[in-house]
Amino acid sequence: MPMKTPRILFALLLGLALHLPVQAADLSIGLAADVSSLDPHYLNVAPNIAIASHFFDTLVTVDADSKLAPGLAESWKAINATTWEFKLRRGIKFSDGSELTTEDVVFSLNRPATLTNSPGPFTPFTKIISGKQAVDAHTLRLTTSQPYGPLPLDLSSIFIVSKKAAENASSEDFNSGKALVGSGPYTLLRFKRGESIEMARNALWWGYRDGRATQWDKVTFRLLPADGPRLAALLAGQVDAIEGAPAADLPRLKADARFHLEQRISWRTLFLQLDQYRDKSPFITDANGKALEKNPLKDARVRLALSKAIHRQALTERTLEGLGVPAANVVSPGILGHVAARKVEAYDPDGARQLLQEAGYADGFSLTLHGPNNRYINDDQILQTVAQFWSRIGVKTKVETMPLSVYFGRLRKADFSIGLLGWGSLAGDFALKNLVATPNAAEGWGAWNWGQYSNPKVDQLLHESLASVDDGKRRKLAEQTATAALGDTALIPLHHQIATWAMKKGLRATPRLDEFTFAWQFRPE
Amino acid sequence: MAKWRGLALLLLVALAVLVAPWLAPQNPYDLAALDIIDARLPPFSHASNGPLTYWLGSDEQGRDLLSALLYGLRISLLVGVGGSFVAFAVGSMVGLWAGYRGGRSDALLMRLADLQLSFPALLVALVLLALLGPGLSKVVIALALSQWAWFARLARNEARSLAGRDYVTAAHLAGVGEIRILIRHIWPNALPTLLTAWPVQLAAAITLEATLSFLGLGAPVTQPSLGLLIANGFQYLLSGQYWISLFPGLALVLLLATLNAGADRLAKV
Numbered sequence: 122m123p124m125k126t127p128r129i130l131f132a133l134l135l136g137l138a139l140h141l142p143v144q145a146a147d148l149s150i151g152l153a154a155d156v157s158s159l160d161p162h163y164l165n166v167a168p169n170i171a172i173a174s175h176f177f178d179t180l181v182t183v184d185a186d187s188k189l190a191p192g193l194a195e196s197w198k199a200i201n202a203t204t205w206e207f208k209l210r211r212g213i214k215f216s217d218g219s220e221l222t223t224e225d226v227v228f229s230l231n232r233p234a235t236l237t238n239s240p241g242p243f244t245p246f247t248k249i250i251s252g253k254q255a256v257d258a259h260t261l262r263l264t265t266s267q268p269y270g271p272l273p274l275d276l277s278s279i280f281i282v283s284k285k286a287a288e289n290a291s292s293e294d295f296n297s298g299k300a301l302v303g304s305g306p307y308t309l310l311r312f313k314r315g316e317s318i319e320m321a322r323n324a325l326w327w328g329y330r331d332g333r334a335t336q337w338d339k340v341t342f343r344l345l346p347a348d349g350p351r352l353a354a355l356l357a358g359q360v361d362a363i364e365g366a367p368a369a370d371l372p373r374l375k376a377d378a379r380f381h382l383e384q385r386i387s388w389r390t391l392f393l394q395l396d397q398y399r400d401k402s403p404f405i406t407d408a409n410g411k412a413l414e415k416n417p418l419k420d421a422r423v424r425l426a427l428s429k430a431i432h433r434q435a436l437t438e439r440t441l442e443g444l445g446v447p448a449a450n451v452v453s454p455g456i457l458g459h460v461a462a463r464k465v466e467a468y469d470p471d472g473a474r475q476l477l478q479e480a481g482y483a484d485g486f487s488l489t490l491h492g493p494n495n496r497y498i499n500d501d502q503i504l505q506t507v508a509q510f511w512s513r514i515g516v517k518t519k520v521e522t523m524p525l526s527v528y529f530g531r532l533r534k535a536d537f538s539i540g541l542l543g544w545g546s547l548a549g550d551f552a553l554k555n556l557v558a559t560p561n562a563a564e565g566w567g568a569w570n571w572g573q574y575s576n577p578k579v580d581q582l583l584h585e586s587l588a589s590v591d592d593g594k595r596r597k598l599a600e601q602t603a604t605a606a607l608g609d610t611a612l613i614p615l616h617h618q619i620a621t622w623a624m625k626k627g628l629r630a631t632p633r634l635d636e637f638t639f640a641w642q643f644r645p646e
Numbered sequence: 647m648a649k650w651r652g653l654a655l656l657l658l659v660a661l662a663v664l665v666a667p668w669l670a671p672q673n674p675y676d677l678a679a680l681d682i683i684d685a686r687l688p689p690f691s692h693a694s695n696g697p698l699t700y701w702l703g704s705d706e707q708g709r710d711l712l713s714a715l716l717y718g719l720r721i722s723l724l725v726g727v728g729g730s731f732v733a734f735a736v737g738s739m740v741g742l743w744a745g746y747r748g749g750r751s752d753a754l755l756m757r758l759a760d761l762q763l764s765f766p767a768l769l770v771a772l773v774l775l776a777l778l779g780p781g782l783s784k785v786v787i788a789l790a791l792s793q794w795a796w797f798a799r800l801a802r803n804e805a806r807s808l809a810g811r812d813y814v815t816a817a818h819l820a821g822v823g824e825i826r827i828l829i830r831h832i833w834p835n836a837l838p839t840l841l842t843a844w845p846v847q848l849a850a851a852i853t854l855e856a857t858l859s860f861l862g863l864g865a866p867v868t869q870p871s872l873g874l875l876i877a878n879g880f881q882y883l884l885s886g887q888y889w890i891s892l893f894p895g896l897a898l899v900l901l902l903a904t905l906n907a908g909a910d911r912l913a914k915v
Binding site: 504509519522 | 676677678680681682683685686706707708780862866867868881882884885886887
């Protein structure tokens with residue numbers, strides 16, 4: 122019966138075709154921020170980094186708990202105070218089949234400095250590397266211009282691209298996929314700007330050999346920055362999971378058996394930065410609106426009073442609806458430089474008033490508090506709540522909020538007297554170098570210390586801490602630095618943010634300390 | 647009697663707004679009076695500290711909604727009246743001048759008005775606020791600048807038809823100066839038409855202010871007007887905390903409805 126075979130074959134094929142969509146493991150995730158470019162060296166912002174991590178690898182990676190782990194480099198060590206040696210894994214292939222060598226690594230480390238029109242360059246991570254020597258195809262030696270402990274951590278931010286594909290490529294070539302040749306777990310299918318990014322499993326990825334297999338054949342990231350539509354997409358089943366589940370809707374999601382939530386304290390800490398260098402700060406007057414002789418924020422007693430006036434428990438429970446924990450540090454628990462012994466400043470309005478009186482401000486004063494209104498969880502409300510607390514101790518506080526794009530520019534120009542900032546860092550000394558070290562543009566110190574807090578003891582400790590290549594010693598020094606700076610109320614910590622992922626029933630996820638959303642965090646229950 | 651109901655309601659709202667500071671249980675703009683512990687309480691809740699009852703509930707900062715509503719109405723009316731008044735004054739002056747003079751200044755001014763009218767008022771206001779920065783006085787300016795053209799067009803048509811009247815020609819022949827003719831003969835006769843148009847633009851100005859505040863560009867966050875209150879409650883709507891958006895929304899609808907009813911009545915007088 123010669124006719125039978127094709128029919129059976131056809132039936133088999135049909136069956137296979139019908140089954141395929143069910144067997145193929147697809148995942149779609151709603152992201153809370155827009156992705157502006159797929160060029161992994163163009164703009165140093167979290168949403169772009171999250172997507173780039175799917176296409177590219179780094180020499181060193183950080184795991185869900187933000188501990189360093191081998192990436193493309195299977196091992197590394199400091200040969201002396203300024204020289205590091207990295208051993209690459211063997212047989213790593215780019216998605217075009219070519220082999221990844223130290224030549225590609227050197228090219229990738231050089232590339233950020235060539236993108237001179239980047240509004241947020243990756244050069245802070247590469248600036249300190251003064252020498253790059255490819256000893257052979259799998260051994261790389263890097264020299265730093267001065268002793269620098271956090272180099273491996275910094276390298277976890279530099280993606281390795283294919284020299285062949287990326288040489289002379291523009292950022293547009295990455296967005297179109299032409300230059301997007303990486304060694305990461307996924308390859309690009311489509312980038313619809315402002316809408317979605319579709320990617321497919323990269324069968325050549327080295328991680329499969331290591332048992333780091335990811336489950337998903339096809340992953341779609343939908344860009345849904347607005348809370349309402351993102352939540353609606355999850356409720357309607359258009360996406361399987363979302364990051365940044367809106368605070369107001371958590372009780373309802375928790376009660377709904379169709380969904381599952383994963384939460385964890387993230388690395389992002391929110392704090393207030395204070396103008397501590399101008400004698401006449403632009404937004405500070407006395408209680409009646411007249412100019413003050415001197416800037417009260419220069420007085421450590423006033424800074425402490427402002428900190429004591431804040432009821433952090435009420436702030437996190439009511440204003441943040443539980444999506445934060447009161448903070449006494451600038452980095453989250455578990456991160457190098459977090460001083461566990463530091464107690465959260467207790468709510469003490471009487472003590473605060475007392476301190477103001479001692480400092481000569483018995484009648485209080487007036488100020489305007491500035492911050493973004495679209496960056497952190499309930500950011501504009503946090504500012505209003507802080508204003509509420511300060512008004513109670515006689516510090517008349519006004520609030521002005523603005524979109525992030527405007528806010529950051531003005532903040533770095535020191536247009537404000539007090540500003541809200543959130544900072545995610547994997548090392549306390551690194552964070553403090555940016556936030557409280559005496560500003561020095563040439564060395565990249567105090568890049569975000571617009572209020573110009575300056576304390577020689579803190580600077581000294583920071584230098585020692587960042588220069589230590591010994592982890593134990595560095596940890597101790599980083600904690601001493603934090604204790605010195607925070608004991609002086611160099612800034613006012615508010616809370617550590619809690620990150621929330623919501624997903625449909627049947628999915629589970631490993632929440633990451635650094636708030637990133639990666640496809641491989643998700644798995645079937 | 648029924649005919650006057652709209653106007654009576656309008657007067658009642660105006661009165662409530664005038665005496666808001668004495669009527670409101672709390673000063674919602676005094677941050678020291680708020681208590682974050684009382685945030686997002688449903689209607690009829692009692693304050694955790696103190697004798698206050700939140701008749702309409704509280705917002706996400708623990709602000710009494712009834713008080714916030716009364717104060718918010720005040721801001722909405724004040725900004726709306728201010729903005730539309732400036733627009734009225736500027737627009738009618740420009741329009742009367744253009745209509746009476748005719749010729750080149752007419753062409754120039756009216757093309758300018760046409761240009762302005764070809765953009766939606768909201769867009770014009772958004773651009774202006776982006777340039778001017780935040781603050782209620784800036785909103786008044788933005789409202790005035792996005793509405794003057796409407797009055798200018800109307801005034802110009804009025805002036806155009808009045809300019810041909812016999813008494814104007816007579817005044818002209820008698821040697822009366824142009825400015826004097828405008829002020830004594832044209833302006834008083836154009837005024838009734840312009841005045842009836844004003845409440846319509848007032849309602850539009852209030853809506854525009856509410857929209858701008860809803861988008862976070864109007865009133866400062868610590869002094870929420872109706873639009874900002876609605877925006878603040880927006881994120882809680884899905885989770886069942888309806889009162890933060892609902893009551894300010896109703897107040898805005900009520901204000902606009904009474905304004906229209908009152909204006910209707912006025913137009914017939």
